[in-house]
Amino acid sequence: MVRRLDVTGADGVRLAAWDFTERTAPQGGPGVLLLHGLMGAAAHWAPVARWLAPRHRTIALDQRGHGHSEKPPAGPFTREAYVADAIAAVEELGLGPVTLVGHSMGALTAWQLAAERADLVHALVICDMRASALGAASQREWQDWFRRWPLPFPSLDAVRQWFGEDDPWVERPHPARGAFFAEVMTERPDGWRPVFDPDQMLTSRETWVHDAHWDSLAQVRCPTLVVRGLDGELGRAEAQEMVRVLPRGAYAEIPDAGHLLHYEHADAWREVVEPFLNGVLTG
Numbered sequence: 425m426v427r428r429l430d431v432t433g434a435d436g437v438r439l440a441a442w443d444f445t446e447r448t449a450p451q452g453g454p455g456v457l458l459l460h461g462l463m464g465a466a467a468h469w470a471p472v473a474r475w476l477a478p479r480h481r482t483i484a485l486d487q488r489g490h491g492h493s494e495k496p497p498a499g500p501f502t503r504e505a506y507v508a509d510a511i512a513a514v515e516e517l518g519l520g521p522v523t524l525v526g527h528s529m530g531a532l533t534a535w536q537l538a539a540e541r542a543d544l545v546h547a548l549v550i551c552d553m554r555a556s557a558l559g560a561a562s563q564r565e566w567q568d569w570f571r572r573w574p575l576p577f578p579s580l581d582a583v584r585q586w587f588g589e590d591d592p593w594v595e596r597p598h599p600a601r602g603a604f605f606a607e608v609m610t611e612r613p614d615g616w617r618p619v620f621d622p623d624q625m626l627t628s629r630e631t632w633v634h635d636a637h638w639d640s641l642a643q644v645r646c647p648t649l650v651v652r653g654l655d656g657e658l659g660r661a662e663a664q665e666m667v668r669v670l671p672r673g674a675y676a677e678i679p680d681a682g683h684l685l686h687y688e689h690a691d692a693w694r695e696v697v698e699p700f701l702n703g704v705l706t707g
Contacts, residue, residue, distance in 0.1 A: 426442050426444055427442070427443040428440055428441070428442060428443075428492070429442070429443055429483070429517060431485070431509075431512055431513045431516050431517065432512060432516065433493075433505075433508065433512045433513075434504075434505050434508035434509055434512065435500070435505070437488050437493070437496055437505075437509065438493065439485060439486060439487070439488065439493045439494070439512070439513065440466070440485075440486040440492035440493045441466070441483050441484070441485045441513055441517065442466045442467075442483065442484045442485075442486070443481075443482070443483055444469075444470075444473035444474075444476070444477040444482040444483070444484065445477050445480075445482050446477045448479070449477060449478060449479050449480055449482070450480070450481055451481065452518060453518065454481070454519060454520065454521055454522060454523075454546060455480060455481030455482060455517075455519045455522060455523070456476055456480050456481065456482050456483070456522070456523045456524075456525060456701075456705075457484075457485060457510070457519055457522050457523070457525070457534075458472065458482070458483065458484040458485070458525050458526075459484075459485060459510060459525070459526040459527070459530030459531070459534050460484070460485075460486075460487065460490065460491075460527055460528075460529075460530050461526075461527040461528025461529045461530050462528060462625055462628060462629060463490070463605075463608060463618070463620060463625055464491075464527065464529075464530070464604075464608065465490055465491035465607060465608050466484035466485060466486045466491055467491070468527075468607060468686075468687050469484040469525075469686070471686075471687065471690035472525070472686055472690065472694070475698070476701075480523075481519070483513070483517060483519060485509075485513050487506060487509060487529075487533070488501065488505065488506065488509055489501060489620055489621065489625070490608075490619070490620055491608070491619065495620065495621060495624065499627060501624055501628040502631060503532070503536060503631045503632075506529075506628070507533055507536045507537050510524075510533050510534070510537050511537060511540075511541055511544065514544050515544070520544040520545070520546075521543070521544060521545060521546035522544060522545055522546060523545075523547045523548070523701065523705060524537065524545055524547070524548045524549070525548075525549040525551070525697075525701075526548075526550060526551060526553070527551040527552065528551070528552055528553050528657075529553070529629075530551075531549075531550040531551050531552070532553050532632060532637060534548055534549075534550065535550060535640060535641055535644050535648070536640050538643075538645075538646055539640040539641070539643035539644050540640075542645050546646060547646050547700075547704035547705075548644060548647070548649070549648070549649045549651065549700065549701070550648060550649065550650045550651065550666070551651045551652075551685065551686055551693075552652050552653060552656040552657055552658045552683050552685060553657075554658050555636060555637050555641050555662065555665075555666050555669075556636050557632065557633065557634055557635055557636045558632060559633065560633065563626065563629065563630065566626060566629065567626060569593065570622040570625075570626070572591075573586075573622075574586060575617055576612060576615025576616055577609065577616040577617070578615050578616070579615075580609065580616060582616070583602065583605055583609050583616055584602035584603060584605075584606050585602065586602075587601050587602045587606075588600075588601050588602025588603070589602070600687060600688035601684060601688075604684055604687055604688075605618075608620065638669060641666060641669050641670060642670070642671075644670055645671055645672065646672065647672045647674070647700075647704050648670050648672060648673050648674070649673075649674045649675075649697065649700045650663050650666050650667050650670070650673060650674070650675050650676070651676045651678065651693070651696060651697060652676075652677050652678070652685075653677065653678050653680075653681030653682050653685040654677060654678070654680065655680070655681065655682040656681065656682050656683045656685060657683050660677070663675060663677070676700075677696075678692045678693060678696060679692075680692075681693075
């Protein structure tokens with residue numbers, strides 16, 4: 425059974441955290457906090473949580489603007505706000521010193537938390553997130569992409585079809601991508617729409633479109649694993665440079681995987697991540 429826990433984030437924003445911990449695992453003290461990426465949700469970590477939860481206290485957080493957490497119309501959706509929310513989750517739930525596992529935007533939040541509050545973080549996994557700025561052209565591409573969404577979708581099958589095959593960004597059929605987006609849709613009177621506000625997603629994204637984050641990466645002192653998929657957004661050269669910059673960095677990659685590597689290739693992801701987590705959680 426997954427249990428919802430309420431967290432009060434920065435500026436009083438209400439956040440939903442999801443406790444996957446099973447009875448066989450410790451019920452208090454240090455744990456693992458799973459942080460999803462942009463447009464994602466805590467539910468996307470379910471395949472990972474299944475093998476963590478029997479042995480470790482395992483919590484997944486819906487970050488502000490996402491999932492079941494509050495979506496404040498005026499924000500803020502800054503790096504500082506996302507990091508402060510994650511710190512609030514660690515402190516209010518008594519998870520520290522926590523092991524942070526982050527995907528994409530969640531990975532950036534995780535390493536900025538580790539850089540800012542080393543006392544709260546035991547270890548870190550960075551999953552397919554770049555430290556370099558993406559550039560303004562990337563933000564324009566995303567704006568155009570959101571405008572192409574054929575909202576509202578008449579059904580969840582239509583969601584799966586569009587994001588898995590019909591989306592111009594899809595080069596070949598990608599059922600897992602369709603399933604990923606189906607999990608972040610909700611039914612409205614006129615059809616199915618995303619649980620998030622696309623404009624809020626663009627605002628959240630601006631902070632790594634225009635800014636690089638190498639300085640904060642270099643301040644992370646805990647053991648850190650950088651994981652990429654061969655077809656993901658993080659290139660091998662940049663990933664290896666991130667490992668070099670990290671004082672205690674390690675590297676892993678997953679063949680035949682793209683950006684959604686933890687969701688689409690859960691077994692392969694486990695094979696490269698579990699030995700690292702076993703070492704830091706039991707060492």
